[in-house]
Ligand SMILES: Nc1ncnc2c1ncn2[C@@H]1O[C@H](COP(=O)(O)OP(=O)(O)OP(=O)(O)O)[C@@H](O)[C@H]1O
């Protein structure tokens with residue numbers, strides 16, 4: 001663990017990413033405390049530009065809502081959806097890949113055809129279709145984004161499992177009479193996981209972007225303030241008040257870059273590079 | 278009651294792959310008595326490891342019977358097999374690859390104790406300590422991982438794990454081949470002592486005739502999937518009948 005921290009600390013990308021994420025996470029978690037205002041409340045004159053009024057540091061939008069408050073709540077929505085859907089994608093992908101790799105034969109064939117089918121459709125279209133059908137709610141969006149991202153982990157997990165199941169320690173587990181389910185979950189899965197985890201940064205970053213794109217199209221969680229939604233609302237005023245779109249846009253870019261860098265640092269520190277699918 | 282613990286009849290296994298097929302086992306028959314060690318020698322690729330894996334039902338043979346104490350080992354259902362697996366254990370050649378890199382030595386040895394419900398839950402710690410002591414290791418080894426101990430200790434750990442379920446037959450596939458001469462000697466002594474005290478049978482696969490001779494009562498010589506010669510260890514090694522046997526003996530350095 002110490003060695004892990006030391007390795008992480010020696011990677012500049014990792015540290016930069018960690019700082020950005022720390023800031024965003026703090027903002028997201030502390031949002032209700034530092035900015036007790038309601039992000040949906042009309043609190044001032046509309047369209048105050050940033051830095052012009054001390055009580056609205058980032059200005060107000062066309063309805064007179066505080067942009068800073070909305071930005072911070074947007075971080076909350078972005079990170080929540082990004083992290084949960086990446087978790088869904090990795091859990092589902094790893095499970096499917098492990099089952100396919102262990103079962104082999106027809107089960108493997110069938111599961112991998114499903115993976116192929118999902119992989120042909122771009123993740124965003126898939127998410128779009130799913131939300132259009134199921135209706136926008138937080139759970140649906142998380143599932144939808146996860147649905148577009150689980151194939152990578154599935155493929156990687158399967159490849160890993162195919163190699164691990166030939167190892168002597170799996171044979172040895174069979175020899176002592178271990179139940180196949182226990183072999184799968186205790187011997188195979190934990191050893192197949194590290195390379196799959198190297199995909200986390202890419203998946204979380206992609207998930208944040210997909211969530212933003214859905215919100216931009218009006219398919220986000222209707223009860224949440226989101227960056228994508230803010231950008232969409234600012235679009236009509238792009239000429240007169242570009243800051244309404246630029247500020248959440250900057251939030252989005254910094255989150256995605258931060259997540260990506262942080263993930264790179266983690267992969268480096270776990271020394272699991274070089275085995276990406 | 279013949280005293281045979283293991284009886285094998287007509288085992289055959291063919292590996293098919295890319296156009297040509299290999300006859301890894303070709304009508305193999307032999308038996309092992311209680312408390313006896315059967316040595317298996319033979320050139321590389323003669324089917325020794327395949328034989329071990331078939332006996333442990335890690336791979337299914339194409340034909341043949343395996344009787345353990347008169348019971349048909351191959352007709353056991355998967356569930357029944359799991360319950361009976363404790364009877365036959367194996368020590369792999371490379372202990373580093375035969376242990377899950379993520380678990381501790383203690384847990385690896387606990388697994389068979391738990392699976393085969395040897396002793397009560399609270400007495401298993403004691404059983405673990407006793408197993409470690411039996412193979413000449415100290416109890417504090419339990420908290421380490423397999424890559425954290427020396428090569429000689431690793432193979433002792435592997436033996437302890439194999440012994441945990443109180444097996445009646447232990448298959449050792451080149452289990453001592455990676456050890457240096459003095460460690461190998463210590464392990465051989467340990468095996469002989471275990472056999473004397475507990476009447477365990479061994480199937481000892483090796484490529485060094487000198488080592489196999491030291492521990493085996495009887496020896497089978499394999500070549501191209503067949504057993505080409507069997508007999509008392511001393512007889513086979515001092516006066517081999519088969520060409521394969523002669524070639525193996527001729528390969529022993531003569532300066533002894
Ligand atoms: N899984 C497999 N698929 C295809 N062929 C195999 C497989 N396992 C073994 N063989 C072949 O079967 C034959 C016997 O192999 P086996 O490993 O049993 O030999 P061995 O006597 O243990 O050799 P060594 O002394 O080198 O360990 C060899 O020709 C080998 O290439």
Ligand SMILES: [Mg+2]
Nearest residue numbers: 325326327450
């Ligand atoms: Mg072999």
